[in-house]
Amino acid sequence: MDQLIANLSLGFGVALTINNLMYCLIGCLLGTLIGVLPGIGPVATIAMLLPATFTLPPESSLIMLAGIYYGAQYGGSTTAILINIPGESSSVVTALDGYQMARQGRAGTALAVAALGSFFAGTVATVLLAVAAPPLAQLAFQFGAAEYFSLMTLGLIAAVVLAHGSVIKAVAMIMLGLLLGLVGTDVNSGMARFSFGVPELSDGIGFVAVAMGVFGLAEILKNLEQTEEEREVFLNKVTNLWPTKQDFKDSWGAVLRGTGLGSLLGILPGGGAVLASFAAYTLEKKLAKDSSKFGKGDIRGVASPESANNAAAQTSFIPLLTLGIPPNPVMALMVGAMIIQGIQPGPQVMVERPQLFWGMVASMWVGNLMLVVLNLPLIGMWIKLLTVPYRLLYPAILVFCAIGVYSLSNSPLDVVITAAFGLLGYVFVKLECEPAPLLLGFILGPMMEENLRRAMLLSRGDATTFFTRPLSATLLAISVLLLIVIMVPAIRKKREETFQED
Amino acid sequence: MKLKNPKDFWSGVMFTIFGLAFAIIVKVHDYPMGTASRMGAGYFPFVLGCVMAALGAVIIAQSVVTSGTPVSKFAWRPLVWVLGGFVVFGLTAKLLGLVIAIFLLVMISAYGGHEFKLRESLISSVVLAASSVLVFIVGLKLAFPIWPEFLGWG
Numbered sequence: 001m002d003q004l005i006a007n008l009s010l011g012f013g014v015a016l017t018i019n020n021l022m023y024c025l026i027g028c029l030l031g032t033l034i035g036v037l038p039g040i041g042p043v044a045t046i047a048m049l050l051p052a053t054f055t056l057p058p059e060s061s062l063i064m065l066a067g068i069y070y071g072a073q074y075g076g077s078t079t080a081i082l083i084n085i086p087g088e089s090s091s092v093v094t095a096l097d098g099y100q101m102a103r104q105g106r107a108g109t110a111l112a113v114a115a116l117g118s119f120f121a122g123t124v125a126t127v128l129l130a131v132a133a134p135p136l137a138q139l140a141f142q143f144g145a146a147e148y149f150s151l152m153t154l155g156l157i158a159a160v161v162l163a164h165g166s167v168i169k170a171v172a173m174i175m176l177g178l179l180l181g182l183v184g185t186d187v188n189s190g191m192a193r194f195s196f197g198v199p200e201l202s203d204g205i206g207f208v209a210v211a212m213g214v215f216g217l218a219e220i221l222k223n224l225e226q227t228e229e230e231r232e233v234f235l236n237k238v239t240n241l242w243p244t245k246q247d248f249k250d251s252w253g254a255v256l257r258g259t260g261l262g263s264l265l266g267i268l269p270g271g272g273a274v275l276a277s278f279a280a281y282t283l284e285k286k287l288a289k290d291s292s293k294f295g296k297g298d299i300r301g302v303a304s305p306e307s308a309n310n311a312a313a314q315t316s317f318i319p320l321l322t323l324g325i326p327p328n329p330v331m332a333l334m335v336g337a338m339i340i341q342g343i344q345p346g347p348q349v350m351v352e353r354p355q356l357f358w359g360m361v362a363s364m365w366v367g368n369l370m371l372v373v374l375n376l377p378l379i380g381m382w383i384k385l386l387t388v389p390y391r392l393l394y395p396a397i398l399v400f401c402a403i404g405v406y407s408l409s410n411s412p413l414d415v416v417i418t419a420a421f422g423l424l425g426y427v428f429v430k431l432e433c434e435p436a437p438l439l440l441g442f443i444l445g446p447m448m449e450e451n452l453r454r455a456m457l458l459s460r461g462d463a464t465t466f467f468t469r470p471l472s473a474t475l476l477a478i479s480v481l482l483l484i485v486i487m488v489p490a491i492r493k494k495r496e497e498t499f500q501e502d
Numbered sequence: 503m504k505l506k507n508p509k510d511f512w513s514g515v516m517f518t519i520f521g522l523a524f525a526i527i528v529k530v531h532d533y534p535m536g537t538a539s540r541m542g543a544g545y546f547p548f549v550l551g552c553v554m555a556a557l558g559a560v561i562i563a564q565s566v567v568t569s570g571t572p573v574s575k576f577a578w579r580p581l582v583w584v585l586g587g588f589v590v591f592g593l594t595a596k597l598l599g600l601v602i603a604i605f606l607l608v609m610i611s612a613y614g615g616h617e618f619k620l621r622e623s624l625i626s627s628v629v630l631a632a633s634s635v636l637v638f639i640v641g642l643k644l645a646f647p648i649w650p651e652f653l654g655w656g
Contacts, residue, residue, distance in 0.1 A: 186543040224580035415592025461539030
């Protein structure tokens with residue numbers, strides 16, 4: 001307990017410096033700004049804004065990125081409620097009841113409940129993170145190369161199982177990601193692989209280029225397929241921000257359950273915000289005595305998934321910060337950002353750079369508070385953005401992306417590679433191949449190869465090492481079990497239902 | 503023959519091609535395979551490439567027995583103009599400076615949209631170029647030339 005307080009006060013010491021407060025604020029604002037733009041989710045937002053953080057010191061950079069993440073999440077819910085266009089997949093369910101509330105003139109209440117619920121969930125999840133991280137990191141210190149390899153395998157498999165869409169296609173996407181991640185100089189032998197003599201490629205494909213292309217550009221291309229339809233924006237109806245007593249009474253249970261479920265699901269690899277919000281909504285509907293109001297503007301249908309996705313967003317930092325394994329694409333981007341800052345994610349971060357670790361934890365809470373205090377009153381401004389036609393918005397987004405990629409290393413080739421991944425991402429959209437596993441594989445590729453080689457070297461080429469070491473065997477057994485379970489038709493059907501929008 | 507599940511069929515084809523390509527490159531460039539205990543640079547990518555090609559084949563096989571929706575049409579116009587504009591920016595940013603590169607990016611990509619309004623795009627490209635110079639060059643001090651270098655305007 002004392003240790004916890006000491007850790008947190010160290011963290012707040014870092015997070016509350018004027019500089020870091022400012023970066024957190026800028027992050028939240030920028031994140032919300034991009035996040036409210038329809039069709040641009042947190043992954044695309046973070047990918048676009050990453051270059052802006054690279055010049056900062058590591059603490060500030062990660063604090064700002066975390067701020068961007070919350071901002072983007074929050075922006076996504078705003079569009080879900082106001083115009084029925086979820087800015088990201090984790091607010092798809094929010095749109096169901098949130099938009100109906102807006103149509104009934106209760107947009108303000110819906111937005112406020114979403115924000116307050118998120119804040120509550122964020123607070124709980126931050127404490128959970130602070131409590132759970134040190135013992136987990138201790139466990140991680142006992143991991144050898146074999147365990148790490150098995151853990152990454154489990155992480156990747158779980159990511160597939162818990163995501164939606166075809167399992168086998170997702171596995172293939174992971175492999176493609178792993179392979180793309182291997183492009184560049186082999187650390188063991190110094191040999192340049194798949195670089196075709198292009199010097200820039202011997203450093204590997206930039207992960208910003210991959211993320212921005214596959215998530216950002218492809219998203220724009222997809223949006224441009226449809227002609228712009230008139231959006232019904234409830235511009236003038238956002239009044240009465242503060243919920244009534246009755247609203248509080250109706251929603252607090254949903255907030256609590258959403259927070260609990262979300263915190264739990266966020267820790268699971270592949271879980272994260274999307275699964276949490278879907279699961280929370282389903283749970284709420286099942287528990288409700290009178291579920292007929294769901295889908296017609298029930299406040300619980302907003303409170304619960306919004307709390308859940310924020311809790312999950314927060315607790316998904318736990319595997320990242322303790323094990324160094326990103327559980328979802330957003331965290332994969334954070335890994336990329338850490339590596340660019342010269343930090344190898346893993347259990348040693350907490351020991352070697354306590355300021356960074358606890359500063360980030362504290363800033364999560366600060367970021368959540370900022371969103372409530374600063375962003376809620378700014379809602380009018382964010383809504384105005386929604387009235388700007390897409391034909392004016394997308395060239396501006398492109399400019400932002402282009403400058404961002406180019407400035408990474410002042411290389412025209414990076415821009416061209418990003419465009420190529422934009423094309424690939426568009427093909428993925430057309431063929432219904434989920435891009436998230438690709439990004440996870442891309443980040444984990446080099447790490448997996450490294451650990452595989454080390455494990456095999458230590459065991460003198462004996463592959464049974466993965467099954468004879470108890471921890472590693474357990475992790476692999478869980479992976480296999482997950483894969484078998486998902487093949488069972490009944491469970492498969494259930495899984496598809498969970499991700500159905502209604 | 504009509505494809506029953508074109509989306510899966512073509513996904514399978516894509517994965518098989520990518521997998522084979524990686525595996526073949528390993529062989530053609532002769533990346534050392536090494537042994538299981540001392541893996542060379544080619545070992546992991548070769549195995550991965552083969553497994554992925556096999557997965558692709560399975561997906562193709564499955565697509566013959568399952569049924570699915572057809573692949574929707576490619577929207578070529580935005581595809582070509584948006585990505586084209588992006589590439590043009592990359593190639594011109596250094597040579598012609600940020601202002602002209604942004605102007606080109608905005609005009610080209612806007613042309614790929616559903617309705618292109620010349621005046622509107624001209625205005626927005628000027629606004630975007632001016633604000634980018636302010637934010638990125640004056641503010642964040644990114645190393646972009648503002649104008650074409652050969653003009654010597656700095």
